[in-house]
Amino acid sequence: MMAGIASFYGGLPIAITLAGAGIVGAGYALAIEPRRVQLNLHELSFPNLPVGLDGLTIGQLSDLHLGHHYSFTNAYRAIDQLLSAQPEIIVLTGDLVQNRSAIRHLPNVLQRLQAPLGIYAVPGNHDYWEGMSYIATILRDHGIRLLLNRHWLVERHGARLLLAGVDDHWDGSPDLKLALGGAPEHDFRLLLAHCPDIADEAAAAGFDLQLSGHTHGGHVRFPGLGPLCLPRHGWRYDMGHFQVGRMQLFVSRGVGGLPLRFGCPPEVSLFRLRRVGG
Numbered sequence: 001m002m003a004g005i006a007s008f009y010g011g012l013p014i015a016i017t018l019a020g021a022g023i024v025g026a027g028y029a030l031a032i033e034p035r036r037v038q039l040n041l042h043e044l045s046f047p048n049l050p051v052g053l054d055g056l057t058i059g060q061l062s063d064l065h066l067g068h069h070y071s072f073t074n075a076y077r078a079i080d081q082l083l084s085a086q087p088e089i090i091v092l093t094g095d096l097v098q099n100r101s102a103i104r105h106l107p108n109v110l111q112r113l114q115a116p117l118g119i120y121a122v123p124g125n126h127d128y129w130e131g132m133s134y135i136a137t138i139l140r141d142h143g144i145r146l147l148l149n150r151h152w153l154v155e156r157h158g159a160r161l162l163l164a165g166v167d168d169h170w171d172g173s174p175d176l177k178l179a180l181g182g183a184p185e186h187d188f189r190l191l192l193a194h195c196p197d198i199a200d201e202a203a204a205a206g207f208d209l210q211l212s213g214h215t216h217g218g219h220v221r222f223p224g225l226g227p228l229c230l231p232r233h234g235w236r237y238d239m240g241h242f243q244v245g246r247m248q249l250f251v252s253r254g255v256g257g258l259p260l261r262f263g264c265p266p267e268v269s270l271f272r273l274r275r276v277g278g
Helices: 002-035 071-084 100-110 125-141 176-180 196-204
Strands: 038-046 057-061 089-093 119-122 150-156 159-165 188-192 209-212 240-244 247-251 267-275
Touching (some): 038 071, 057 071, 071 267, 176 196
Parallel strands (some): 057 089, 089 119, 209 247
16 A cells, blocks of 8 residues: 555656656747757768859758748848858748738848849749749749749859759649750759759759758657658658769758747758869
8 A cells, every 4th residue: 555655656746747848848849949040051062063163152041931920030030140141142942921911021021132143932832822923923023033944044253053943843843854944054053942852853864952941850850750740742851961862952941830840940051062072
């Protein structure tokens, strides 16, 4: 009897502690980490990078999901952090908005962006769901080039970067062949694609680097268990840096999205391309 009582009273503090830890963890995942936007710097090395592109800096903003809780605060913070790093190119890799009502506020966010070699975008599935034609007009009005199965040539110090973008996998019609159609002579190929799982085809098509988003890193990641959940067209490459054949892929955790994150804080990225060997 006494052993049973001791067991009961010993278990109660443990149960209370575990419940408290759960509440604290939930509070952190709902109220703290979703607002902890990080500027992450990445040096990516390529043996075939031309001298003229050595040191090129590219800023990536992905998955702003304007309209979600914390989304505007996160977006402004991410842009401030990115602009402080002075990227030469800025790319937007889809899902600018979460709901239709947020589209009217998009100009206030986009007007803050500036980069000497241009700003480029591809659509995400939420952009299609909420009003892609309206978003495309806003992008154009702000001097942002929408690469919808298209490419653009960027020249720097005598070298030529082919910057291509594909339509969204979920609700668009991505076409790498069309994106590369009529491409002039160039030295290096960069692909923008909202959904990362096109990477295998992109590598086969001769791209050197692909930048994507879409997955949010799974939102919740426990050590040793990986992501809690991943979206369609984002199952193969969840977040971070990958080598896919001869191509490098980077998948951003994104700036916004569902205000629930644990072990997966929102991010904005700055890439510096480096030439190695040769």
